[in-house]
Amino acid sequence: MKSSTVLDDIITDDKLHEECGVFGVYLNDPSRDAASLVYYGLLSLQHRGQESAGIAATKDKAIEYRKGMGLVSDVFTPEILEQIKGSSAVGHVRYSTMGSSTIDNAQPFVSRFKLGSIAVAHNGTLTNANVVRELLEDAGIGFTSSSDSEVIVNLIAKNYKKGLERALTDTIQFIKGSYALAVLTDEVLVGARDPNGIRPLCLGQLDGGWILASESCAIDAIGGKFVRDIEPGEVVIIGKDQVLTFSFSEKTRRAVCSFEYVYFARPDSIIDKVDVYGARIRAGEILGRESAVAADLVIGVPDSGIPAAIGYGRATKTPYGLGIVKSKYVGRTFISPNQIQREKAVSVKHNVIASEVKDKRVVIIDDSIVRGTTSRRLVAILKGAGAKEVHIRVCSPPVRCPCYFGIDTPHRKDLISNGNSVSELCRSLGADSLAFISVEGLLEALDGQGGYCLGCFTGEYPIPVPGEAGDGC
Numbered sequence: 001m002k003s004s005t006v007l008d009d010i011i012t013d014d015k016l017h018e019e020c021g022v023f024g025v026y027l028n029d030p031s032r033d034a035a036s037l038v039y040y041g042l043l044s045l046q047h048r049g050q051e052s053a054g055i056a057a058t059k060d061k062a063i064e065y066r067k068g069m070g071l072v073s074d075v076f077t078p079e080i081l082e083q084i085k086g087s088s089a090v091g092h093v094r095y096s097t098m099g100s101s102t103i104d105n106a107q108p109f110v111s112r113f114k115l116g117s118i119a120v121a122h123n124g125t126l127t128n129a130n131v132v133r134e135l136l137e138d139a140g141i142g143f144t145s146s147s148d149s150e151v152i153v154n155l156i157a158k159n160y161k162k163g164l165e166r167a168l169t170d171t172i173q174f175i176k177g178s179y180a181l182a183v184l185t186d187e188v189l190v191g192a193r194d195p196n197g198i199r200p201l202c203l204g205q206l207d208g209g210w211i212l213a214s215e216s217c218a219i220d221a222i223g224g225k226f227v228r229d230i231e232p233g234e235v236v237i238i239g240k241d242q243v244l245t246f247s248f249s250e251k252t253r254r255a256v257c258s259f260e261y262v263y264f265a266r267p268d269s270i271i272d273k274v275d276v277y278g279a280r281i282r283a284g285e286i287l288g289r290e291s292a293v294a295a296d297l298v299i300g301v302p303d304s305g306i307p308a309a310i311g312y313g314r315a316t317k318t319p320y321g322l323g324i325v326k327s328k329y330v331g332r333t334f335i336s337p338n339q340i341q342r343e344k345a346v347s348v349k350h351n352v353i354a355s356e357v358k359d360k361r362v363v364i365i366d367d368s369i370v371r372g373t374t375s376r377r378l379v380a381i382l383k384g385a386g387a388k389e390v391h392i393r394v395c396s397p398p399v400r401c402p403c404y405f406g407i408d409t410p411h412r413k414d415l416i417s418n419g420n421s422v423s424e425l426c427r428s429l430g431a432d433s434l435a436f437i438s439v440e441g442l443l444e445a446l447d448g449q450g451g452y453c454l455g456c457f458t459g460e461y462p463i464p465v466p467g468e469a470g471d472g473c
């Protein structure tokens, strides 16, 4: 079993990562500014990507854009926002997986061509990006990045002479994989979601305008009203005084990413009619029902483990407390190995409130175990602070397989649940007991109805993935 250092833990960041967030605003009044609203929307989606940010806006039938590396607030100063004023705009925050972390891969991707210009913000991963890219390159179309998302902007631009609606339909029928898109043209704002709806996208309304957002929390942030989720396989075209919507695929089967509810999304968001906070509370309650253990205290690993710990505490009548504190400002690459001493490193990211855990039997609730490094460290620091017993409960099933739909997963060999039984894992983490929620329990915590992707838990993916049998792992 692979061991790792404290610094590995901090530097590699032992979590799966959401790849991107998208946001778009269309305002009917051409004198109003949409770019600053997109800025605030992106701030609310910052948890979905911290490596780069970008905004493109349409003014006088031309698209201007700015993008850069870093957080939204680092990239967009008031002076930069002044330069991209426009009455409709799209924005993007990115955490890279497909394509490296460079400014070339930052979004939105913008193409200016004879018939107009478009900007595309994409959340997801295309499973046939290489094939599409080769076809476009053979047709003489050049690329400026290694991102799969650039094939979408180039395909739409190539098909544009057929008219926008046809160009969109032809493009999205050609691409495969997961995509939630916010597309800006010289005249309209467009939203589209793949036929399985793997990544979330919703529609909101503003006084005199419309909003597209990866999560409903970003609609709330700019004072908008949530209208509805974009359906799997649906396109929405928002223009002056009209919203046109159509389905581009007859073969739609909802398979929204279950990890959105477990970990990625903000707890104040509602995705496909399921409220994220409620789902986390229920996951904790179900964990309590499935694998209760006698204990004096239950604590959640911040942030997403906290609602589940509250649910577990309610279900098992175990007192809930705040035993672990997380520094919110620790980035993925904030530190080099020689900057701090090994023995001090663990408390940079998580620290324990010793007075809360001393001499107690403690249950810690985490959203997931990926490499296992964080859990191992947490057990060690809790025991170091005097906890009598440490039991781990996890509100997602074991992550055994990679994700191909827009989530950054370690190699299969680095997933600690791949090839190890729960008891082997428990020993490796140094815990007194370990249990994961069942797949059935997770589905019950969502809405009990199905329609979720569970690929990284079960190996059964909603769409074929090159190189994966798709029948379990």
Ligand code: SF4
Pocket (backbone or CB within 6 Å): 198, 256, 257, 258, 259, 260, 402, 403, 404, 405, 406, 407, 453, 454, 455, 456, 457
């Ligand atoms: S494989 Fe896992 S992380 Fe990827 S979309 Fe499916 S549930 Fe989400």
